[in-house]
Amino acid sequence: AQSVTQPDIHITVSEGASLELRCNYSYGATPYLFWYVQSPGQGLQLLLKYFSGDTLVQGIKGFEAEFKRSQSSFNLRKPSVHWSDAAEYFCAVGNYGGSQGNLIFGKGTKLSVKP
Amino acid sequence: DTEVTQTPKHLVMGMTNKKSLKCEQHMGHRAMYWYKQKAKKPPELMFVYSYEKLSINESVPSRFSPECPNSSLLNLHLHALQPEDSALYLCASSQAPRVTSTDTQYFGPGTRLTVL
Numbered sequence: 239a240q241s242v243t244q245p246d247i248h249i250t251v252s253e254g255a256s257l258e259l260r261c262n263y264s265y266g267a268t269p270y271l272f273w274y275v276q277s278p279g280q281g282l283q284l285l286l287k288y289f290s291g292d293t294l295v296q297g298i299k300g301f302e303a304e305f306k307r308s309q310s311s312f313n314l315r316k317p318s319v320h321w322s323d324a325a326e327y328f329c330a331v332g333n334y335g336g337s338q339g340n341l342i343f344g345k346g347t348k349l350s351v352k353p
Numbered sequence: 354d355t356e357v358t359q360t361p362k363h364l365v366m367g368m369t370n371k372k373s374l375k376c377e378q379h380m381g382h383r384a385m386y387w388y389k390q391k392a393k394k395p396p397e398l399m400f401v402y403s404y405e406k407l408s409i410n411e412s413v414p415s416r417f418s419p420e421c422p423n424s425s426l427l428n429l430h431l432h433a434l435q436p437e438d439s440a441l442y443l444c445a446s447s448q449a450p451r452v453t454s455t456d457t458q459y460f461g462p463g464t465r466l467t468v469l
Contacts, residue, residue, distance in 0.1 A: 272457070281357075281443055282396070282460040328395055332456075340386065340409065341458060343395035 261329030270332030376444030
């Protein structure tokens with residue numbers, strides 16, 4: 239069965255510092271991977287996705303993620319964090335067993351940004 | 354346009370009330386989803402509609418009743434809810450019900466439900 243692990247429950251970084259959020263997945267073949275961001279009381283916004291091809295994926299708001307098959311990881315990065323990036327971040331893997339598709343989410347990482 | 358809209362934004366209801374949540378998308382997507390999200394937790398899938406037919410029900414109690422009147426609309430009818438049903442209810446849509454290289458789920462802003 240597919241699964242997603244986000245090892246860090248809460249991360250605090252200073253504004254302007256770099257950021258890396260970790261995501262590990264469990265799946266035998268090449269997975270479909272997603273990063274979503276959720277601001278307090280809001281829905282989920284897609285940051286980026288990986289299906290195949292180039293392992294470095296660019297997303298919105300200056301985020302990027304790198305797929306590393308050898309490490310079963312899909313970590314999210316940003317070179318310089320802004321205060322508005324404070325939010326909950328969810329990594330997800332596409333579950334495409336059978337004829338229905340749905341997402342399996344990690345437990346999320348809460349990002350706090352210090353001024 | 355990748356917008357999914359949900360109404361109402363907030364809903365407070367008693368345990369004997371009947372209410373409905375509404376979700377709408379105009380992206381031509383043929384799969385629509387309801388998720389429930391408790392505080393500090395990831396979204397949990399409740400229902401999936403594929404081509405206006407219910408294709409997944411994740412053992413959701415019958416006090417939650419989904420309805421898909423057409424390809425753009427998804428409703429969630431609520432009746433006799435419990436306080437533990439208080440949560441953020443998220444709607445999402447995707448182009449096809451099977452995750453493919455061109456398929457991505459787009460989420461609405463959610464309805465914050467409080468059951469008294």
